[in-house]
Amino acid sequence: MKMTEYMERGEDVILHTYNRFPVVFEKGDGVYLYDTEGKKYLDFAAGIAVFALGYNNKAYNDALKDQIDKIIHTSNLYYNITMVEAAEKVVKATGMDKVFFTNSGTEAIEGAIKTARKYAYMKDGCTDHEIIAMNHSFHGRSLGALSVTGNVKYQEPFKPLIGGIKFADFNDLDSVRALVTDKTCAIIVEPVQGEGGIYPATPEFLCGLRSLCDEKDILLIFDEIQCGMGRTGFMYACQAYGVLPDIMTLAKALGCGVPVGAFVLNEKTAKASLVPGDHGTTYGGNPFACAAVSRVFDLFEEEHVLENVREVGAYLEEKLDQLVEEYDCFTARRGRGLMQGLVVSGRPVGAVVNKALENGLVVISAGADVLRLVPPLVISKGNVDEMITLLKASI
Numbered sequence: 216m217k218m219t220e221y222m223e224r225g226e227d228v229i230l231h232t233y234n235r236f237p238v239v240f241e242k243g244d245g246v247y248l249y250d251t252e253g254k255k256y257l258d259f260a261a262g263i264a265v266f267a268l269g270y271n272n273k274a275y276n277d278a279l280k281d282q283i284d285k286i287i288h289t290s291n292l293y294y295n296i297t298m299v300e301a302a303e304k305v306v307k308a309t310g311m312d313k314v315f316f317t318n319s320g321t322e323a324i325e326g327a328i329k330t331a332r333k334y335a336y337m338k339d340g341c342t343d344h345e346i347i348a349m350n351h352s353f354h355g356r357s358l359g360a361l362s363v364t365g366n367v368k369y370q371e372p373f374k375p376l377i378g379g380i381k382f383a384d385f386n387d388l389d390s391v392r393a394l395v396t397d398k399t400c401a402i403i404v405e406p407v408q409g410e411g412g413i414y415p416a417t418p419e420f421l422c423g424l425r426s427l428c429d430e431k432d433i434l435l436i437f438d439e440i441q442c443g444m445g446r447t448g449f450m451y452a453c454q455a456y457g458v459l460p461d462i463m464t465l466a467k468a469l470g471c472g473v474p475v476g477a478f479v480l481n482e483k484t485a486k487a488s489l490v491p492g493d494h495g496t497t498y499g500g501n502p503f504a505c506a507a508v509s510r511v512f513d514l515f516e517e518e519h520v521l522e523n524v525r526e527v528g529a530y531l532e533e534k535l536d537q538l539v540e541e542y543d544c545f546t547a548r549r550g551r552g553l554m555q556g557l558v559v560s561g562r563p564v565g566a567v568v569n570k571a572l573e574n575g576l577v578v579i580s581a582g583a584d585v586l587r588l589v590p591p592l593v594i595s596k597g598n599v600d601e602m603i604t605l606l607k608a609s610i
């Protein structure tokens with residue numbers, strides 16, 4: 216069947232909440248995707264920073280197939296093997312203490328917000344606590360996550376959102392300090408803002424937030440959903456800064472395509488917040504999703520993913536910096552490791568994205584004018600060269 220026929224059938228029955236690109240992907244292999252008509256694409260989007268290990272990774276696929284034959288779902292009323300194993304690996308990798316598995320990133324944020332409110336409630340019994348979030352942040356589309364997402368366009372039609380949320384400026388510690396009151400229960404921040412346009416936090420900002428939170432017993436929430444899981448060359452972006460939060464949220468590459476997220480607490484927070492009955496999920500942490508998580512952590516080690524991100528990420532930065540020097544339409548590069556953004560000027564970033572797709576390169580945008588490069592973490596320097604050639608042909 217032709218791609219256009221799938222698209223027409225899709226438009227008939229799928230709610231139109233996305234303006235989808237005119238392509239139907241059928242399969243993937245390594246860092247390449249193939250559409251239903253056999254055209255090959257170099258993937259520098261990884262399903263929005265998800266498919267870290269590349270497509271059709273045999274060890275990953277086998278782990279999922281094995282788990283399907285054992286058991287897929289049991290519910291949270293019982294223990295299951297892969298959940299225990301996956302949680303141990305999350306705890307070890309994050310340096311945190313307790314994990315709650317969710318089904319998506321936005322649900323991980325919901326859990327983080329509830330944890331922060333409960334922690335504060337247990338301290339003073341009040342129900343009017345406040346959370347400070349950042350302008351241009353993105354934390355998800357469910358109502359709680361949307362409430363801490365600093366983008367009026369996403370929020371406006373869905374008001375009233377949850378109360379007590381204030382917005383400060385990213386990388387401006389004074390603007391955060393100015394909003395702190397004795398009602399502040401949490402500060403939520405992405406160590407590298409993703410959707411907002413690829414903005415890494417400054418060390419002064421993240422370290423300053425940690426000190427501020429320690430001083431006032433405010434919980435610090437790091438949303439590592441996009442920038443975590445090796446993307447910046449550190450397992451979690453905050454580790455590059457030597458700062459740990461009280462609550463960390465994960466998703467995207469955590470399951471490498473199997474829908475799973477998590478919120479992870481340190482001992483102090485876990486001991487004084489959620490108790491049985493406070494939070495739950497039917498699917499979260501099911502044996503299938505956790506088999507994926509568990510195998511992902513093993514494969515990161517076996518395939519030396521972090522080393523690859525550091526090496527190829529440095530090469531990508533170099534090549535992108537050259538583009539900025541050579542081409543007027545690229546005015547800046549921002550990012551860390553394999554989470555990079557190129558600021559596009561003089562033409563809509565969407566036009567570059569569309570042209571790239573036509574040329575067989577999958578890239579996405581972020582913010583109003585940023586071309587976002589978040590490839591599978593297993594790409595090679597040769598793939599970077601290939602991407603640069605395709606990108607030059609697309610501007």
Ligand SMILES: Cc1ncc(COP(=O)(O)O)c(C=O)c1O
Nearest residue numbers: 319320321353354355409440441
């Ligand atoms: C930093 C960040 N937080 C939260 C989310 C929401 O995750 P999900 O789309 O899995 O709900 C995203 C998604 O792009 C994200 O980038």
